[in-house]
Amino acid sequence: xxxxxxxxxxxxxxxxxxxxFQTAFAGNVDIHGFVSQGYLRSSxxxxxxxxxxxxxxxxxxxxxFGYDTGSDVTVGAQLFxxxxxxxxxxxxxxxxxxxxxKWKSWMGFRAGMMKFALGLYNTTRDIDSLRTxxxxxxxxxxxxYRDVSQGTKGAQIxxxxxxxxxxxxxxxxQVSGTQVPIDSGTAKFFLDRNSTVTTLxxxxxxxxxxxxxxxxxxxDGLLLGVSGFSTNxxxxxxxxxxxxxxxxxxxxxxxxxxTLNRLTLASECMYTTSRNNVYLLSNPSIILVDxxxxxxxNYYFSGAYRFTDWFExxxxxxxxxxxxxxxxxxxxLKDICLSTRFDISPAMVFKxxxxxxxxxxxxxxGTDGTRDDKWNLYAAKVSYTF
Amino acid sequence: MKMKYFIxxxxxxxxxxxxxxxxxxxxxxxxxxxxxxGNVTRDVIKNIYSGKLAKWPDNQNxxxxxxxxxxxxxxxxxxxxxxxxxQFTNTWRKKMFTGQRSYPKNFNNAQDLxxxxxxxKGAIGYxxxxxxxxGVNVFK
Numbered sequence: 140x141x142x143x144x145x146x147x148x149x150x151x152x153x154x155x156x157x158x159x160f161q162t163a164f165a166g167n168v169d170i171h172g173f174v175s176q177g178y179l180r181s182s183x184x185x186x187x188x189x190x191x192x193x194x195x196x197x198x199x200x201x202x203x204f205g206y207d208t209g210s211d212v213t214v215g216a217q218l219f220x221x222x223x224x225x226x227x228x229x230x231x232x233x234x235x236x237x238x239x240x241k242w243k244s245w246m247g248f249r250a251g252m253m254k255f256a257l258g259l260y261n262t263t264r265d266i267d268s269l270r271t272x273x274x275x276x277x278x279x280x281x282x283x284y285r286d287v288s289q290g291t292k293g294a295q296i297x298x299x300x301x302x303x304x305x306x307x308x309x310x311x312x313q314v315s316g317t318q319v320p321i322d323s324g325t326a327k328f329f330l331d332r333n334s335t336v337t338t339l340x341x342x343x344x345x346x347x348x349x350x351x352x353x354x355x356x357x358x359d360g361l362l363l364g365v366s367g368f369s370t371n372x373x374x375x376x377x378x379x380x381x382x383x384x385x386x387x388x389x390x391x392x393x394x395x396x397x398t399l400n401r402l403t404l405a406s407e408c409m410y411t412t413s414r415n416n417v418y419l420l421s422n423p424s425i426i427l428v429d430x431x432x433x434x435x436x437n438y439y440f441s442g443a444y445r446f447t448d449w450f451e452x453x454x455x456x457x458x459x460x461x462x463x464x465x466x467x468x469x470x471x472l473k474d475i476c477l478s479t480r481f482d483i484s485p486a487m488v489f490k491x492x493x494x495x496x497x498x499x500x501x502x503x504x505g506t507d508g509t510r511d512d513k514w515n516l517y518a519a520k521v522s523y524t525f
Numbered sequence: 526m527k528m529k530y531f532i533x534x535x536x537x538x539x540x541x542x543x544x545x546x547x548x549x550x551x552x553x554x555x556x557x558x559x560x561x562x563g564n565v566t567r568d569v570i571k572n573i574y575s576g577k578l579a580k581w582p583d584n585q586n587x588x589x590x591x592x593x594x595x596x597x598x599x600x601x602x603x604x605x606x607x608x609x610x611x612q613f614t615n616t617w618r619k620k621m622f623t624g625q626r627s628y629p630k631n632f633n634n635a636q637d638l639x640x641x642x643x644x645x646k647g648a649i650g651y652x653x654x655x656x657x658x659x660g661v662n663v664f665k
Contacts (some may be wrong), residue, residue: 169627205627211586215624235624244580250530254623269619299577307577359607401609445609482611485594524613524618 151456167209172202177520183511184502187282190226190516191505196222197520201234211241215496219265223282223349226324234265234290245298253295255288255309256351257366258392258407266317268522271443271453272478278437278459279392279409283328283501288368290333291315291347307355317344317370320354328501329374336383341375353394360398367391370415375420381427382420388413401445410437443478451480461500468512472498486525492518550600551654554664555639559585559646565664567605574606574613575582575612575618581647589629590638590650597635601651 177197181190188194198221205215216236219225237251254262258279263269293315300308319325319342330339351366367390374383389412396405417428441455454477461470478492496502496518504510554570555586564581572578573587581587592598593614598628608616620626632638635652642648652658654665 169621171621171628173622201622203622203624205621205624207627213624213627217624237624239624241579241586243584244578263619266618266622269615280616299579303630309571309577396606398612400607401612418662445611448609448611451611485614 158318159198167207169205169207170202171204171525172200173266173268173522173524174198174200175520175522177267177273177518179516179518180513183507183509183514184499184505185224186496186502186516194224196224197518198222198229199267201265203234213239213241215239216480221265224281225327227485232290243298245300247297249295249297250293252290252292253313253315255291255313255315255347255349255366255368256295256297257349257368257390258363259289259290259394259396259405266522266524267490267520268488268524271451271480271490272441272455272476273490273518273520274476274494274516276407276441276476277454277459277474277501278439278457279407281459281501283324286319286323286325287317291317293347297406301319304357307359309351309353309355311349313349313368314345315347315349315453317347319344320374331503332377333383334373336376338378339374340379341373343373343375345371362394362396364390364394364396366394380420382418383422384416384418385413385433386416403443404441406440408436410434411435449482451482453478453480457502459498468497468499470500472496472502474498486523488522488524489515490518490520490522492520494518531539550663552597552601552604553650553654553656553658554605555650555652555658556577556664557588557642557644557646557648558660558662560649560662562662562664565649565662567577570605570649571607574602575608576616576626579626584656585647588645588648590641591631592630592633592635592638593631597651597653605651613658 162183178195179188179190179197180193185191188196201217201219203215204219207213217234218231219234220229220231222229233252235253237249237253239247239249240249256262260270260275260280264275264280272360293313294453295311295313297311302308321339321342326339326342330336347368347370349368353362353364355362369389371386372388376383390409392407392409394407412434413431415428415431419425437459439455439457441453443451443453445451457474460474475495476492478490481489483489496514497512499510499512502510550583556565560581573589579587599610602610602613604614617628621628630641632641634663635656636652639658639661642650
């Protein structure tokens, strides 16, 4: 309760400071924000939160401000808090905060805290009102691993290149440091899925290098993208007696999106690979797992259609598989999602969604203590944007 | 069976994708006098309002203006950008909420928009062809 009160005070003070900025800089500061509240209920199992008995632990809120200096420099930041079961718990954090110097159309520079330009939706995944579905395809936008690509500190070079009749090319190159706390979603998921790990004492992630290319092709509405990052990660486990070492951890995503008037089709395929070594911290020459190659391929196909100004429907098929070379229902999750979106007003959106699930990857036992590999998930969410 | 169902659904969706409506207004594009006239083509206008271009060829910042919620706005999007209004709003909210760009300056009426474009270097906007457009470049 005290922590929640502290966060409320931070948010109220932030509003006060932001309104002061607004006055001081004579209207050049843009302030925007969003609030979303959702509900999850599953027929069996628990997924993302205590969904089997129904849960409102599913919300996001954010406020951002941007200041245009009037030259080629802008500065901005976004505060963000979310709750999704054990993740977030409404802790206020800085989603991004950076300075941006647009030197030329074909080259600009950003420095500060930012998100990786990964896939079509990583940079916007916090904001429910920017997409058709409530839950993004977990094959590519896994909720547990999101810490790795959010709130990284570093620098970007980016730009838009005109290719004449061949279209336009957007590029982003990024180098940054990533800190993954041991109470993060990544850490919790790591603990849940590794039965031999009793404690997770530290996560060390090396400098991360990322890149993204989007080609707006000459065919109107068709874009092709490729993005990815590379890093090394180490997990110190079991009361600091052993190390799980994942050097050459690489993730790459191929993306395609086609928009034809009111119809949007998209598909992405993510390939993740790493080497896996496990050794004793006290004596690294004692190797428990030696240079194992681990990899997986996840993908989804999606479509959305805006029938009227206020109603949009969408569907996707998503297939996830576990990273550690497993097979069977425990190591995969297939998801057919049907989604509806109602734009009540320009500032308010309501969504209803059904997921037909097969598989148990990332799934916890339900209230009866068992897991069923064929199950459904129902979601509802309302979002406000200003 | 499931695949056949999805294929049929997509065929139906593709059919409806082509259906769209135009209000019939004639739209003029206006720019600040600082913007060289040769820079403003249909493709450029589309790329600007789709968020793909942030600078004019002479490196001036492009400053967008719109009249959201009006029939002029819908007609402009239909004629020049080929996007429904919700998609346009989404595109710019994505840029705004990721810190990449500011949301276009929004005006309730054409004269305020024209005044803004006249007084802002690098600005671009659109109005009904019947509107008064003194002191700006006009493209029909």
